[in-house]
Amino acid sequence: MDALTPFLYQYAIGGVIFALGMYFGWRGGYIGWDDPSKRRNLLAMLGGLGLIMGLQAYLQFGAPLTPHTPIKGTPLEPKDVPHSIDYGVMIGYFLAILALGTWFGRHNKSTKDFFFGGQRFSWWFITMSLVATVIGSYSFVKYSRVAYTYGISSSQTYLNDWFWIPLFLFGWLPIIFFSKIVSIPEYFERRFNRFARLNVTIMLLIYLVGYIGINLFTMGKALHHLIGWDIFTASCIVASISAVYVTWGGQTSVIVTDLFQGFMLILAGALIIGLGVSALGGFGEFWTSLIPEHRMAFPNFASDPSYSTVGIVWQDAVANTAVFYFLNQGVIMRFLSVKSVGEGKKAIIATVLILMPIAAIVVASGGWVGSAMQSAGLIPADSDAGGIFFLVAKVLCIPGVFGLVMAALTAALMSTVDTLITAVAAIAVNDVWKQYITDDAPDAYYLKIARYTSIVVALIGVALVPLFMSFDSIYSAHGAFTAAVTPPLVVALLLAVLWPRYTSAAASATILGGFALILLSIKFPELIDPLAHGIPTVKADGTVLEGAKAHKFMRAFFGLFVSFTIGVIVTPFSKPRDEEEIEGLTQVTSQSLARKQAGRDINVYDALPKTPAKVVELSAENAVDPDTGSYIISLSQEALDTLLAQTGDRVLIADTRWWFGGLRSVHGVISDEILDAEGAAVALGPELRARVDASRSGGVDLEGVI
Numbered sequence: 001m002d003a004l005t006p007f008l009y010q011y012a013i014g015g016v017i018f019a020l021g022m023y024f025g026w027r028g029g030y031i032g033w034d035d036p037s038k039r040r041n042l043l044a045m046l047g048g049l050g051l052i053m054g055l056q057a058y059l060q061f062g063a064p065l066t067p068h069t070p071i072k073g074t075p076l077e078p079k080d081v082p083h084s085i086d087y088g089v090m091i092g093y094f095l096a097i098l099a100l101g102t103w104f105g106r107h108n109k110s111t112k113d114f115f116f117g118g119q120r121f122s123w124w125f126i127t128m129s130l131v132a133t134v135i136g137s138y139s140f141v142k143y144s145r146v147a148y149t150y151g152i153s154s155s156q157t158y159l160n161d162w163f164w165i166p167l168f169l170f171g172w173l174p175i176i177f178f179s180k181i182v183s184i185p186e187y188f189e190r191r192f193n194r195f196a197r198l199n200v201t202i203m204l205l206i207y208l209v210g211y212i213g214i215n216l217f218t219m220g221k222a223l224h225h226l227i228g229w230d231i232f233t234a235s236c237i238v239a240s241i242s243a244v245y246v247t248w249g250g251q252t253s254v255i256v257t258d259l260f261q262g263f264m265l266i267l268a269g270a271l272i273i274g275l276g277v278s279a280l281g282g283f284g285e286f287w288t289s290l291i292p293e294h295r296m297a298f299p300n301f302a303s304d305p306s307y308s309t310v311g312i313v314w315q316d317a318v319a320n321t322a323v324f325y326f327l328n329q330g331v332i333m334r335f336l337s338v339k340s341v342g343e344g345k346k347a348i349i350a351t352v353l354i355l356m357p358i359a360a361i362v363v364a365s366g367g368w369v370g371s372a373m374q375s376a377g378l379i380p381a382d383s384d385a386g387g388i389f390f391l392v393a394k395v396l397c398i399p400g401v402f403g404l405v406m407a408a409l410t411a412a413l414m415s416t417v418d419t420l421i422t423a424v425a426a427i428a429v430n431d432v433w434k435q436y437i438t439d440d441a442p443d444a445y446y447l448k449i450a451r452y453t454s455i456v457v458a459l460i461g462v463a464l465v466p467l468f469m470s471f472d473s474i475y476s477a478h479g480a481f482t483a484a485v486t487p488p489l490v491v492a493l494l495l496a497v498l499w500p501r502y503t504s505a506a507a508s509a510t511i512l513g514g515f516a517l518i519l520l521s522i523k524f525p526e527l528i529d530p531l532a533h534g535i536p537t538v539k540a541d542g543t544v545l546e547g548a549k550a551h552k553f554m555r556a557f558f559g560l561f562v563s564f565t566i567g568v569i570v571t572p573f574s575k576p577r578d579e580e581e582i583e584g585l586t587q588v589t590s591q592s593l594a595r596k597q598a599g600r601d602i603n604v605y606d607a608l609p610k611t612p613a614k615v616v617e618l619s620a621e622n623a624v625d626p627d628t629g630s631y632i633i634s635l636s637q638e639a640l641d642t643l644l645a646q647t648g649d650r651v652l653i654a655d656t657r658w659w660f661g662g663l664r665s666v667h668g669v670i671s672d673e674i675l676d677a678e679g680a681a682v683a684l685g686p687e688l689r690a691r692v693d694a695s696r697s698g699g700v701d702l703e704g705v706i
Contacts, residue, residue, distance in 0.1 A: 021166025147367025151294025
């Protein structure tokens with residue numbers, strides 16, 4: 001019964017979220033049994049849930065039955081690393097990232113390019129870059145510590161995202177894509193009012209800028225443990241490299257470098273797991289060296305205040321997952337960088353169903369291997385959990401391989417920080433500069449502001465490093481910091497999307513009231529006791545953060561509960577906005593907005609027509625549409641007919657080689673001049689021809705875009 005309780009609890013809470021998303025998917029016409037595409041969506045959602053549920057059921061009830069029979073070996077000593085070859089690997093990695101970022105970002109000419117990469121990328125590009133983003137510099141250290149102490153249950157954080165997929169796919173993704181918002185605060189103004197936008201802008205900036213500082217600090221600390229660099233110096237070096245390529249290339253540079261860094265992270269995790277299993281004598285020996293409790297998917301239900309199923313469900317599965325996919329400006333910008341909403345659908349499914357489980361292995365590799373090695377006597381029994389990743393890396397990795405692990409840690413930092421820098425720049429330009437300084441300047445002016453902001457944000461992040469260095473426990477401070485900011489935002493956004501009756505007054509009350517009560521709970525942690533599920537309170541330690549530490553995980557549940565209560569109470573006593581004013585901004589109306597923009601009834605997840613076309617080169621460059629920033633192009637009649645397109649429609653012109661993933665592609669708006677050419681053809685000027693590399697074959701792919 002003890003093993004069954006946490007399993008049932010997670011799937012009861014997660015099941016409600018999942019069922020809510022499925023209901024709105026059915027109501028919006030996205031899932032059902034009467035149409036092939038609806039059946040496909042339905043089976044994909046249920047199949048994904050079944051796979052993850054089956055895996056966790058096996059780990060919880062089947063895997064622990066294997067006998068615990070560690071084979072005691074000779075203790076291993078840490079190797080003499082870092083070696084000069086390790087520094088060479090690191091330097092080569094830094095140079096490669098700089099080269100990739102600056103080269104692929106060289107075509108940025110507008111804020112749309114800078115923030116959204118021209119909205120041209122394929123799903124697999126976004127998927128790999130999302131994995132690099134979700135794994136922060138602290139992830140290896142933090143989750144290796146949890147994995148060393150609690151075993152396989154550290155994977156919970158990366159295996160519970162699927163509960164949110166229906167709500168994201170059938171609710172949030174069509175809204176952000178077809179309403180053409182550029183920031184989270186902009187959505188709140190269009191859904192509610194300017195005051196709501198201001199509240200969200202302030203809270204998101206605090207969250208994102210603080211997050212940058214935390215990542216820079218933890219990266220400096222990691223490099224200090226691994227190679228002895230000064231924490232502040234290491235933070236400055238990594239921040240400088242990230243700032244250079246982000247400032248130069250914006251979102252394109254971020255996506256391309258994160259694609260590369262995603263592979264690096266997976267490689268590092270595979271190396272640690274592979275070397276650890278080899279040192280233990282094989283996978284069987286590794287598995288049986290783990291004590292039975294460490295093979296289980298879920299830890300204790302509610303007895304350990306440091307790590308319990310109840311706490312992880314509410315802080316990670318509910319609050320943090322919702323923030324990451326629905327409110328993290330950097331992640332939203334990734335999904336707004338895909339060439340179509342269908343590509344966004346593929347990206348989120350592949351990310352959560354395939355690469356998040358891989359990420360769970362990557363970040364916990366040091367802890368799992370360390371737990372098995374400690375049980376087998378290969379490392380000391382009193383090894384510090386907080387430094388287990390560093391110990392395992394130094395014990396297992398020879399020179400050169402150790403350099404790859406260091407490079408992967410750096411990749412984890414830069415792939416998170418570069419995303420956060422572009423996110424802050426987007427909010428600064430769209431929600432601060434345009435709103436309160438000047439809103440009628442040319443786009444080139446705002447592009448400069450975005451680049452300047454990227455540099456300033458990196459400097460602010462570095463300036464925050466000494467502040468975080470003053471805390472005894474950065475993770476307690478980080479937990480209190482995120483729990484104070486995120487629950488009110490999560491509740492306000494979800495009610496905004498799912499409840500058209502939800503009002504502007506209720507949204508502001510949810511955000512401000514919920515935030516105030518969470519801060520009050522830090523001063524008086526006993527407020528959380530009735531909602532703590534019996535989890536013991538951490539004893540006071542006399543520090544300024546003792547109130548925050550008292551309920552490190554359950555404060556998220558408290559914040560969600562009080563914020564939701566405020567929103568539900570205030571809504572009936574305040575006036576909602578007219579339906580016409582919020583069309584396309586709730587799940588109920590998202591498909592109608594897509595239908596309006598397409599000019600016909602469509603399935604938003606089905607790809608529009610596509611055709612190969614020959615290129616006709618003009619003597620001059622193509623004109624640019626002042627409203628969209630897209631090039632104006634001419635198509636032949638056959639191309640128009642094949643694409644089912646007409647004057648003013650958008651089309652994506654791409655290199656025919658799919659593995660570029662959208663890098664060699666550009667948007668165009670169809671001119672009213674019909675190109676006099678046989679077959680499917682498109683007229684491109686010299687610059688456009690070069691950007692899609694059409695000179696290679698004399699042809700390109702044309703694809704319709706909504």
